[in-house]
Amino acid sequence: MDKSKARILYIEDYPVVQTMYVDALRAHGFTLDVASDGKTALELVQANTYDVILLDLLLPQVTGLEFLREFRAKNYPGEVVILSDFDDPGTVEDTQKLDVSNYWIKVENTPHLLADRLDSLIAGIDGATPVESTEQDNNEE
């Protein structure tokens, strides 16, 4: 899949971190929606379809893990990547149970590095996009 067409939702509550990652990802040509808490994120995934969701775990109101549970329970499409500060075995295990393939630690995934990794991740996703989004693509064309 082409990265300019990929829809990404980035969920992060810490303002400095959010600004930096958003700036870097946009500079790399990604288009993304941003949520600062789990509740807003849930509203966004309800209204839109995303190919990739970048999820921080410690969020106000609805935590990352709670968001993930809800997201999986409702069977929304899209790949979830955890972007967290720490990787203790218990937390990693919890997310793996919820079908998260990628668990990235922030200190090792600085904004531009993350953009590169995201690039190859999206390249790996095939173009078969869900129904709603195909329509959207056609409209744009």
Next chain:
Amino acid sequence: MSFSQFILDSHEQYRQQVRLRNSWVVRLRWWYLLILGGVAFVTSYTSTIETEQYRKFAVALILSGLALNFILWLILLMRRLSTTVYHQAAVIQILLDASLATAVVYFQGGIDSRATVLFAIPILSAGVLFVPIFAYTAAALSALLYTGGMVLYQHQNPGSYPLKDILLPAVFYSFVFFLLAIIVSGYTERNRAKERENSYAELLSLLRHQLHHPTGVIAAIVEMLEQGASFSKLTPKEKEYIRQLKYENHRIHAMITNLLKTADVDEKIMRSKDHWTDVHLINIITDCSSSVAVAYKRIKDLDLRLPNEDITMRGDPEQLQLAFENIVENAFKYSSKDHKVTISLLSKRIPTIEVDIQDHGDGISDKEQKKIFTAFNKLEASSKDSYEAINTYAMGLGLYISKMIIEQHGGEFSLQSKVGQGTKVIIKLKRDMWRYYYGQK
């Protein structure tokens, strides 16, 4: 002092406070103070004491004791006291409680008084709120004061009871006090152990985030600076500063990760033997050594010499896996490619199992060997050290964790190393003799 011990001790004051606010004994205490006030009031009318002056004295005594008790209690509740002061205050409180109970029983007519039940208060307070072992102190004190009070009563009111009729209930009540102390302290000990385990886990997860978060932010900021448009305009020296900042940040991150890893092991050790099962040692060694060899892309260098039999021992499989992984990883990390890493398992003298992990790397100097297991001394020492020192530090923590786990399993851990010749880690464990003699179920 282990990391967990340090954390728990500094957390103890806070938990004391939480305990004082939430325990049912605290509510009981408020009722007790209230009821005791009522008793003092009633005593002033119904006491068996004849003279008016004496009755007034009794009420004044009980009321002032009550007031003192109340003030002390408020101090305990309101102030965050150091552990020593807290314990001293607790002892005074117990003494006051028991004295008050004795006074009330005394003025209520000696051994006939139902107020004897008041002695439960110092014992419960000591056991549940303060230190569980204090319950015995409270029981002993109560027994002593009660007996003393009753003998005094008999002496003051001659002819009321023969002495033996006083001593017998005194012995009986002393017995009841101690029984209560045993129950209360046993119950509290168990609760406290659970509380410690939970609060430690909670604290660790808090620390994990709080300590890791800033390093993630700093790493992102440094990268944004490096990738920014004006980075090329910086002088070489300024660029070097930024590079140094990045390096130091990674160092902190690595240290925190290692520290928390050690703390995790501490936590596992505290949880201890509930998680023990039958461990098939050969499987564990094969699994972790081949996964490490694959990770280092040196599968050819792995030289496994394992006996052709199933060797079982009792233990925590996750922990043992971690212990062996650390050691094997060190062996690969500190030896270069095409040098063999030999892992052999010997079981010559039943029930000892010896696992040797031998590498042909650079080896560790005697000086470094001495430092290697003192994980936390290392932490301070390495703050100004070179890059190599950090590596040794990381190795030290890994081996420290392994050593703790092996010792937790009743094993021995030793290290032989010569500079230029390599390092050999020798682990001695005990196999499960039941399995050895009676085979698989």
